[in-house]
Amino acid sequence: MNRQPVFPEWQGRDLDGMLAACQELLEDTDFPTVRRWREAGGKVVGHFQVYFPEEIAHAAGLLPFKVRGAPIEPKHADSHFGSYLCSILKSSLELALSGRVTLDLFVSHPICDAARNLAAVWGRNASHPCQILYLPQNAASPSARTYLRGEYARLRDVIASIAGREVTDERLRASIEIFNDNRLLLRQLYALKRETPWRVAAHEAYMLTAIAGLIPREEHNALLHAVLPLLEQREGRPQDRIRVVFEGGFCEQPPFDLIRAIGRSCYVVDDDLLIGLRWILSDVPLTGDPLDRLAEAYLEGSSYSPVQHDPRKPKEKMLLERVRAADARAVIVAAAKMCEPGLEEQVAYVHALDEARVPYFVTEFEEGMTSFDQLEIQLETFIENLLFAEEVAS
Amino acid sequence: MSGENDGLLGRGNRDGARLFREWFDGLTAHAEAGGGAAYVFVMGSLGELLRTFDLPLVFPEINSLQTAVRHQAHEYLNEAEDIGYSPDICGYVKADVATQRRGGLLPMGRIPRPSIAVLTNACNTYIKWAEIWERMYHMPSYVLDIPGTREAGGQTWRGDGGFERDRSYVTAQLRELIGVLEGVTGKRFDIDRLRETMSHANRMSRSWKRVLELNRSRPAPFNALSDGTIYLGVCNGFRGDERGARYFEDLVEEMEAKRDRGLGTLTDEQFRLVFVGVPCYPIFRRFNEMFMEHGGTFVHSTYLWFASGGANMGWEYDLANPVESLAEGLLVGVRDAMDSMFFQTQALARMIDEHAVDGIVFHPIKSCRTVSTGLADNRRALMALRDIPSLYIESDMMDKRVVSEAQLKNRIDAFFEGLRSRRLQLAAGR
Numbered sequence: 001m002n003r004q005p006v007f008p009e010w011q012g013r014d015l016d017g018m019l020a021a022c023q024e025l026l027e028d029t030d031f032p033t034v035r036r037w038r039e040a041g042g043k044v045v046g047h048f049q050v051y052f053p054e055e056i057a058h059a060a061g062l063l064p065f066k067v068r069g070a071p072i073e074p075k076h077a078d079s080h081f082g083s084y085l086c087s088i089l090k091s092s093l094e095l096a097l098s099g100r101v102t103l104d105l106f107v108s109h110p111i112c113d114a115a116r117n118l119a120a121v122w123g124r125n126a127s128h129p130c131q132i133l134y135l136p137q138n139a140a141s142p143s144a145r146t147y148l149r150g151e152y153a154r155l156r157d158v159i160a161s162i163a164g165r166e167v168t169d170e171r172l173r174a175s176i177e178i179f180n181d182n183r184l185l186l187r188q189l190y191a192l193k194r195e196t197p198w199r200v201a202a203h204e205a206y207m208l209t210a211i212a213g214l215i216p217r218e219e220h221n222a223l224l225h226a227v228l229p230l231l232e233q234r235e236g237r238p239q240d241r242i243r244v245v246f247e248g249g250f251c252e253q254p255p256f257d258l259i260r261a262i263g264r265s266c267y268v269v270d271d272d273l274l275i276g277l278r279w280i281l282s283d284v285p286l287t288g289d290p291l292d293r294l295a296e297a298y299l300e301g302s303s304y305s306p307v308q309h310d311p312r313k314p315k316e317k318m319l320l321e322r323v324r325a326a327d328a329r330a331v332i333v334a335a336a337k338m339c340e341p342g343l344e345e346q347v348a349y350v351h352a353l354d355e356a357r358v359p360y361f362v363t364e365f366e367e368g369m370t371s372f373d374q375l376e377i378q379l380e381t382f383i384e385n386l387l388f389a390e391e392v393a394s
Numbered sequence: 395m396s397g398e399n400d401g402l403l404g405r406g407n408r409d410g411a412r413l414f415r416e417w418f419d420g421l422t423a424h425a426e427a428g429g430g431a432a433y434v435f436v437m438g439s440l441g442e443l444l445r446t447f448d449l450p451l452v453f454p455e456i457n458s459l460q461t462a463v464r465h466q467a468h469e470y471l472n473e474a475e476d477i478g479y480s481p482d483i484c485g486y487v488k489a490d491v492a493t494q495r496r497g498g499l500l501p502m503g504r505i506p507r508p509s510i511a512v513l514t515n516a517c518n519t520y521i522k523w524a525e526i527w528e529r530m531y532h533m534p535s536y537v538l539d540i541p542g543t544r545e546a547g548g549q550t551w552r553g554d555g556g557f558e559r560d561r562s563y564v565t566a567q568l569r570e571l572i573g574v575l576e577g578v579t580g581k582r583f584d585i586d587r588l589r590e591t592m593s594h595a596n597r598m599s600r601s602w603k604r605v606l607e608l609n610r611s612r613p614a615p616f617n618a619l620s621d622g623t624i625y626l627g628v629c630n631g632f633r634g635d636e637r638g639a640r641y642f643e644d645l646v647e648e649m650e651a652k653r654d655r656g657l658g659t660l661t662d663e664q665f666r667l668v669f670v671g672v673p674c675y676p677i678f679r680r681f682n683e684m685f686m687e688h689g690g691t692f693v694h695s696t697y698l699w700f701a702s703g704g705a706n707m708g709w710e711y712d713l714a715n716p717v718e719s720l721a722e723g724l725l726v727g728v729r730d731a732m733d734s735m736f737f738q739t740q741a742l743a744r745m746i747d748e749h750a751v752d753g754i755v756f757h758p759i760k761s762c763r764t765v766s767t768g769l770a771d772n773r774r775a776l777m778a779l780r781d782i783p784s785l786y787i788e789s790d791m792m793d794k795r796v797v798s799e800a801q802l803k804n805r806i807d808a809f810f811e812g813l814r815s816r817r818l819q820l821a822a823g824r
Contacts, residue, residue: 080771082758083788084482089767110542113518117767120736123546124775131545137515138539143566150559151541309521309537311528335480340763343480344487344522348529350478 003040006033007215010223015230018223019204025214026207027256029070033214034101037063043163046101048092048108048115049251050276050305051135053294055284056156058217059175060163065101066213067092068253068274071368072100080121086338087367088252089114096126104162107155109133111251111307112341131158139299139310148295156291172290180283182217185224190278192228194269194326197243198236202263202271203256210253212277242266242383244361245323247349248334248342249273250305254365261372262332265379270326272305279303306345315345316352323358330359330386332379337366359386403652406616406645410624413641417631422503424450430509433527436626436701438514438538438728441633442595442711442720443572446587447579452505453630454523458489462675462792464501471793484519485761485792487526494530510578511535512571516542516700516728517764534578536571540564540728546737549729552722565721572717589713591634592720596710601642602629603708608649609693610749612666613658615649618692619669620682621659629702664689665813668745670696670738670772671757672765674802676794684803685755688810693749696738700731700765735765739775746780753813754784759791783816785809 005011009021025033034044045057046067054064069088076097077090095101105128110116116132123130133155136144160167186209193205200208208227212220244266246259253273262268280297287293304310304318323331333349335342346362353360361382363375424431432449434440441451461467467489474488475481477495498505508527513520515537524535541560543549550557572583605625608615616622625645632638652658667685669692674681685692699706704727712719734741745751756773758766773784787805789797 080774082766082770082786084760085763085767110515110518113762113764114767116518116542116732116764117736120546121768121771124739124771129545132542134539134541134544136539137518137521138537138567141539141567141570143563143570144539147539147541147559147563154544154556306522307518309525311535314528315525316529338482340483340519341522343483344519344526346480347478348525351529 003042003216005219006036006040007211007219007223010226015227015234018227018230019207022207022211022223023256026210029072029100031065031095031101031214034063034065037216038102043104044102045159045162046096046103046106048106048111048118049088050111050307051279051298051302052107052109052133052276053152053155053298054217055172055175055179055290055294056152056167057159058178059167059171060156060159061165062104062159062163063216064213065103066274066277067095067106068210068213068251069367070095070100071255072098073368080125084338085114086252086336088336089118091367092118093122093125096122103128105159106130107133109135112339114340115251129158129162131155135298135308137309139308140312145292145295145299148298149289149292152291152295169290173286176284176290176293177286178217178221180286181221182212182224183278183280183283185221185228186212186278188228189224190270192231196232196238197241197267197269198238199234200231201260202246202268203260205268206259206273207256209274209277213274240387242330242386243269243326243328244330244332245269245319245326245328246271246273246332246334247319247322248332248336248346248365250275250307251342252336252339252367254334255367255369255372258365258369258372258375261376262379265376265383266330269328270322272303275303275305306341316348319349320352320356320358330361330382333360333362335364337364402648403657405648406641407621407624409641409644410628413628413632413637414624418503421450421452421505425498425504425506429506431506433508433511433524435513435517435520436630437516437520437703437731438540438724439630439633439703440512440538440571440724441630441635442591443568443588443634444512444575445591445634446584447575447581449509449575449579450506451631452508454490454493455486456627456630457493457500457502457505458486459675459791460502461489461500462794463678465676466501467676467792468794481793482760484523485790487519487523489792490523491526494527507531508533510575512538514538514540514724514728516540516732519764534574536574538564538567538571538724540725542729542732543737547740549733561718561722561725564725565718568717568721568724585716588716588720592711592713592716594636594639595634595705596713597639598629598633598642599705599708599710601639601646602702602705604646605642605649606694606698606706608646608653611653612750613656613663614666614691614693614749615652615658617659617661617682618695618698619673620679622692622695622698623673623678626698626701629705633703633705659691661686661691662689663691665752665810666691666693666750668692668694668742668749668751668754669757670742670754671769672697672759672762672791674757674759674789674797675791676797677799680799681802684806688806690753690810692755693751694745696734696742699734699741703727704730706730736768738768738772739779742772742776743779746782751782753809754782755809756784756786758786758788760788760796761791761793783809783812
């Protein structure tokens, strides 16, 4: 489809200019790219965290928009929820109720007990259809793949009726190919962050990733194709900073400034921020039944998170593997406030890290936080202790 | 009121308490003999299947709530929080973690260690909970994944393509689970024993549905919050057991007798209420009294619905095709339990009409996001659908730190003032 880009601001600029444009877009809580897409006659599927088979929406010509909350006041949404809930739930609904984004379909899947209520709440208050996608929680079952393939087919039909066009296998394969490119580019970004973290700061890598949920993937691919070589050539020297993994950003996102603050103290060489965008770890084959291939990739070739149960991927072991692969020295074990799966997983993570003698820093965050002074001081103290211990040891 | 008591009145509560004691005595003896158990949950316990492998059933949710009812929950919660569990997660989980660290010791007895955990996805915390046991005991757990309703009003039924896909998925998982159970217990699956336990479950479901219907009588024969919780204990602990089936048939007899004699609860029924949520177990008796003092009787609750794992539907298995029928019953029952939390508006409207309800009490709790997240919005939706007074009070099912009796009482008193005033206005034709 020949469309005007919804995010042209980065084009024709140098690296700093491109990154500044990305930051401006990421921090704009009016979601201008979604608005531009609609103004051009496009339709939008909002999908809640964590993973969503965006290829299906893309193949129908719809914009898959990642609903991941926002640092906004839930003026309209607050009265729809009680206390003791995470922020992302309220701020996500606020996006729809306040008219910041207009959707044609909202899809959620029961990643947690709060989110499983969200689709129902959303459905009672929105004029567009709301669907729950039941991704399998018995991922190791031999029957899960067939079931998931059927669930994807159901979703395809719902989306096709909204799009008013058939979603053929051919279109699906074309979309999978675009998303395969995107996955490759994101892997390259993360490799850069892992191997030469002085060339890409934690917050830069984050915004370059997060923008994938705001614009068509073709545009995101073009952006990454332009930015990655510039980052690779960026001047800079390694500094004496501790290499850390940040864990706990699979759903509600820490404030952008918090990620920046963490990056000031250490090198974040890997993380699970927006892991749904990087859920599938390698190319999805372009041969065979595309829906089955997507189902296979979700189940057999995917990352991990506290909201997917798969006995083949014990989370604490996966975290230790992430630490090892990234050659990290320590872990920031974070959780969003009131996030039941995140807070429960923290306990397993710290026990495993204790056993493996990997130092860790435990913290909680909320997307609306604006002050990080105390956290920054605590983190710096933690880092200094590690550096001091290294000095003593040497 | 006839005043005569031929042993029938109060029998359900007495027998329920006795069965509960027997159940725990059995668990304690089994634990002390070093035996293992199946850890299960109220929404989709699969008692019918697990009994055929002679696995004693442990319901950690019921154990945890018992610590709160017995005013000991804080000790358990503190112990779990001391090892890193957040104050902001499910209190049931934390009380169970502490129970496991105490070697299964509870105020009611001792529970055996898990040989296996069998759970559904009706509550995501079930899954996180089972992962804790996996780490503690290195035992298998099996998540029976039950696809729920995809959108409001979108339930599908037998013959629909989507339903058949879901049913095939659940059936395939059940067959896998049977293989896992054979491995864990070393016993061969006996389909005739399954038919037997399923026939007990059929009798129980049939009677439980009838008991719920009988509370449409005025006055209501039982209090859905206090008496109902006892019934739920038996409904879960004795599902697939002949004693459970007989208990509920006896309960129907008792409730029919009460209805025929015009007998209600101990409260002089002034207002008929529906309770939405999970009870406030840290002050269980007092919480109910605050309503009883105003003549309020809970005639129904969503708790009696979802915490019975769908038994409220009166679903009866086809014993000619036990595995397939068990899968279908599980799918429909657990889905219904989930609907009672997420898509409850229409069902609450029906409850109001069928049970002649005067007011609704919404009770979201800190500990349970499954039940509580949607309540504020459900209340708004219900208010738009029916002209009925409602009360929205927050507390907890386990943690007395977030239960303020004085605040609750103020709100409850004001609610009843409103109910009385509304009644007077209606009587005056205003």
